Amino acid sequence: MADVTSEVRVVGAESRDGLTLRTVGLAARGLPELRAEALPPYLGDGWARVLGALARRLAATGEPPAEVAPGVGIRFAEAGDGALVAVPPPGRDEGEWRRDVLLRLFPEARS
Numbered sequence: 001m002a003d004v005t006s007e008v009r010v011v012g013a014e015s016r017d018g019l020t021l022r023t024v025g026l027a028a029r030g031l032p033e034l035r036a037e038a039l040p041p042y043l044g045d046g047w048a049r050v051l052g053a054l055a056r057r058l059a060a061t062g063e064p065p066a067e068v069a070p071g072v073g074i075r076f077a078e079a080g081d082g083a084l085v086a087v088p089p090p091g092r093d094e095g096e097w098r099r100d101v102l103l104r105l106f107p108e109a110r111s
Contacts, residue, residue: 008055010048018034019044031058033083046102046109069104
């Protein structure tokens, strides 16, 4: 898997809608930047790690992943600026899905 940790950063900004996290640096490789929007602030640290993991997979394959972890699907909606926004698979509650992603990727978050 491509190690993009020195080339890609995850940055965030808080607004009335919640926290928006985005990658910076994938575009330099000709890839779309990734984004997670309207996150509750308490999920910020975990989702920064999720975007980092997704960025590594995108850089390695050139394709957005269909799963965040085995059995945990993800979709990406294209934003007007060309970024890909992480969204849950059809039929999944967004809040529940966001927590599920964190717990499946980082089981230590349960404690």
